[in-house]
Each structure stands twice: as structure tokens, then as C-alpha cells.
Amino acid sequence: MVTARHGATLEVKTRAQLKSGYHANSNTPSEAYLIPMRLTWAPGPLEATEVVFPKAQMEKYDFSPVPLSVFTGDFELVTKFKVAAGATGGPGMMLGKLRYQACNQNSCLAPKTIEIKLPVVIQ
Amino acid sequence: MAAILMLGGCSSSKSVSAAGALMKTENNRKSAPEFELKDADGKTVRLSDYRGKVVLLDFWATWCGPCKIEIPWFIDFERRYKDKGFAVIGVSMDEEGWTAIKPFVSELAINYRVLQGNDAIAQLYGGVDALPTTFLIDRDGKIAATHAGLAGKDDFEDGIKKLVARQSTALTGRSVPAILFGAN
Numbered sequence: 373m374v375t376a377r378h379g380a381t382l383e384v385k386t387r388a389q390l391k392s393g394y395h396a397n398s399n400t401p402s403e404a405y406l407i408p409m410r411l412t413w414a415p416g417p418l419e420a421t422e423v424v425f426p427k428a429q430m431e432k433y434d435f436s437p438v439p440l441s442v443f444t445g446d447f448e449l450v451t452k453f454k455v456a457a458g459a460t461g462g463p464g465m466m467l468g469k470l471r472y473q474a475c476n477q478n479s480c481l482a483p484k485t486i487e488i489k490l491p492v493v494i495q
Numbered sequence: 496m497a498a499i500l501m502l503g504g505c506s507s508s509k510s511v512s513a514a515g516a517l518m519k520t521e522n523n524r525k526s527a528p529e530f531e532l533k534d535a536d537g538k539t540v541r542l543s544d545y546r547g548k549v550v551l552l553d554f555w556a557t558w559c560g561p562c563k564i565e566i567p568w569f570i571d572f573e574r575r576y577k578d579k580g581f582a583v584i585g586v587s588m589d590e591e592g593w594t595a596i597k598p599f600v601s602e603l604a605i606n607y608r609v610l611q612g613n614d615a616i617a618q619l620y621g622g623v624d625a626l627p628t629t630f631l632i633d634r635d636g637k638i639a640a641t642h643a644g645l646a647g648k649d650d651f652e653d654g655i656k657k658l659v660a661r662q663s664t665a666l667t668g669r670s671v672p673a674i675l676f677g678a679n
Contacts, residue, residue: 388500396502405599407558435561435645472502473558479625479644480559482588486500 373491376418376455386411386449386470386488394481395442396474398428402441407473407483411449417464417492418453425449433477459494466490517640518654524637527552527630528619532586532610535597540584540610542636549581549658550632551651554612554623556588557599561645562627566603568648572655573607579659580634583607586616588626631655634663 376382390396397406413420426447430439451468468488474481527550531541542550553569555562566585573583585607589595592611600609617623620630631640631654640654 386500388502390502394502405557405563406560433560435564440560470500474502475560478561479627480556480561481625482556483558483590484502486502488500 373493374418375493375495376453377495378455378459378461381421381452381454382418384451384453384490386451386468387446388443388449388470389446390444390474392445393476394474395431395433395440395444395476396472398441398443399425400428400441402430402438403436406440407471409443409473410469410471411451412469412471413451414467414469415456416466417456417459417494418466418490419456420451420453422452423449424452433475435478455494461494464492464494466492518631518657519639521633521637524633524635524639527632527636527638528616530616530619532612532616534608534610535593535600540608542584542632545582545584545632546636547580547634547663549576549579549634549655550630551581551583551655552620552630552632553583553585554588554617554620554626554628555585556626557595558589559626563603564645565627565629565648565651566605568651570604570606572652576655576659581655581659585609586612588612588617588623631658633658634661 374382374384397408399409401408409425411423426443428441428443431442432439468490470486470488471483473483527542529542531539534540551569551572553565555566569583569585572581585605587596587609596609596611625643627645629642629646630638633639639658
């Protein structure tokens with residue numbers, strides 16, 4: 373849960389752990405056919421102004437002629453928020469969606485969307 | 496900290512290689528589940544339409560890098576073995592549908608039938624957690640071999656050669672090598 377005053381800005385970290393042996397395309401994949409990672413937030417008491425992704429790794433896999441821009445292991449996404457104009461004081465909820473697509477050395481999993489719930493209290 | 500998210504699936508990531516070596520014996524093969532899917536022209540296609548042919552059934556998607564490695568091999572197999580009673584069927588698992596599939600088919604000059612898949616067919620074929628997943632189906636509609644993940648071209652071709660060399664038991668009542676037919 374995060375607490376914020378009217379007019380404030382804040383940063384919230386979302387930590388992800390990718391299973392060993394897998395990589396997920398970064399937010400800026402190397403090839404057009406690859407599905408990028410995206411973190412989006414629905415309107416709520418906070419307004420997301422920017423999502424900062426970690427620095428991607430360039431990794432070469434047997435199935436790709438070029439190195440791919442990926443995330444592996446543990447990494448954090450940082451969302452910069454500001455309290456929405458007209459936000460009602462008291463408890464609320466921000467709903468986020470993390471969309472990603474992961475592969476290992478020889479197969480790929482279907483794209484997935486994980487829902488994130490962030491309780492908020494506006495003071 | 497908003498959340499700690501665990502990404503990545505639990506599906507088997509093992510590559511079942513050497514299709515020829517891992518070909519199931521005829522007595523141990525299970526029937527490939529029947530399905531009805533649409534092709535690019537909107538025509539309904541059923542697996543039973545291909546009874547009597549050897550079928551390579553490939554589950555793939557446009558966003559799957561390993562799939563792109565295999566598809567040119569399958570194009571080659573379709574060209575070289577179709578006159579021997581062989582066919583490739585590609586089942587695309589792209590959620591975006593033909594909007595995504597058709598340009599990809601055109602770009603790679605895919606010469607075999609591509610169908611739009613769905614969750615139902617994936618469940619029929621064991622879940623298809625990872626792509627590519629490929630099934631080699633004999634002339635009697637039974638699954639002779641399964642590949643989960645990228646395999647070698649020779650692995651597929653060894654299996655295809657073995658299967659096209661056999662006639663359907665439905666024609667003869669017993670499985671015999673095709674070369675015996677027409678012998679004096």
C-alpha cells in the first residue's frame with residue numbers, strides 16, 4: 373500500500389522474477405515480430421506519468437540470427453505516479469497489467485498478462 | 496514495492512529430439528484428436544480430411560522465434576513429400592488472428608495449409624503449453640511422434656520417411672511396407 377498527499381508525486385517499484393532458463397522480451401525488442409513487455413495502469417486515484425524499465429540485456433539464442441533485447445532473472449520496473457487531479461481522499465486501488473512473453477532456448481510460452489493491485493490512500 | 500511477480504511458466508521445456516528414434520510403435524500410438532478449424536479462406540478443415548496421409552501437425556505463432564526456424568523445413572517437406580501422401584498442417588496460436596497470420600504466411604511463402612487455432616484444440620492436444628509443439632500423425636490418424644520445442648530437421652525427416660513408407664492399415668488390414676504393393 374502507498375500513501376500520498378494531494379499534489380504529490382511518487383515512485384512505485386514492481387519487482388519481477390523470471391524463472392531460471394527463461395528470458396522475456398524487453399520493452400524494446402530487437403525484432404518487429406516479438407511481443408514487447410508492457411506495464412500499464414488503469415485510471416484511478418493516481419496517474420501514471422512514466423514507466424521506467426531496467427536496462428535490457430542483449431543475448432544471443434540459437435533460434436535467432438541476431439541478439440535479442442531481453443530481461444532475465446530478477447528485475448524491477450519503476451512507475452512514476454502523481455496524485456490525480458480531483459482524487460478523492462481516503463482508500464482506493466490502482467490496477468495495473470504487466471504483459472510479457474517468455475521463451476527459453478528452444479520454445480516459447482504464450483504471451484501473458486498479470487494483474488497488479490496497488491492499494492492507495494490519498495490524504 | 497508494489498508486487499513481486501513470478502514470471503515464466505512451468506511447462507516442460509525439454510526438447511524431444513530424434514523423432515525417428517522416439518517414434519512410437521504402432522501398437523502404442525493413440526488416435527490424434529479430431530478437430531475442426533478454419534483456414535485462411537474461411538473453409539472448415541478437419542483432421543479426418545487427411546486420413547490416409549501422413550500429417551505433420553505444427554502448433555506455432557508469429558511471435559515464436561524457434562517456430563520460424565522450423566517453418567522453412569516444413570515448407571521443404573511439403574514440397575518433397577506431398578506426392579507420397581504427406582501433408583503439413585500449421586495451427587497458428589496467434590490471438591490476433593488472420594490480421595497477424597496472413598502477412599507472416601506471405602512473408603515466409605508458406606506452401607501448406609495454415610489454420611487458426613484456439614484454446615479448445617490446444618486442450619485436445621495436451622495443453623500445448625509451449626511453441627513449437629509438433630505431432631507426426633500416421634496414415635491411420637494415430638500420433639507416431641511428438642516434439643515439444645525446437646527439434647532438428649533430420650529428426651523430423653527420419654520420422655516422415657518411416658511413416659510415408661507405410662500404407663494405411665485401413666487399406667490392407669495389416670501394416671505393410673509400401674514397396675510391396677505392385678510387386679510381381
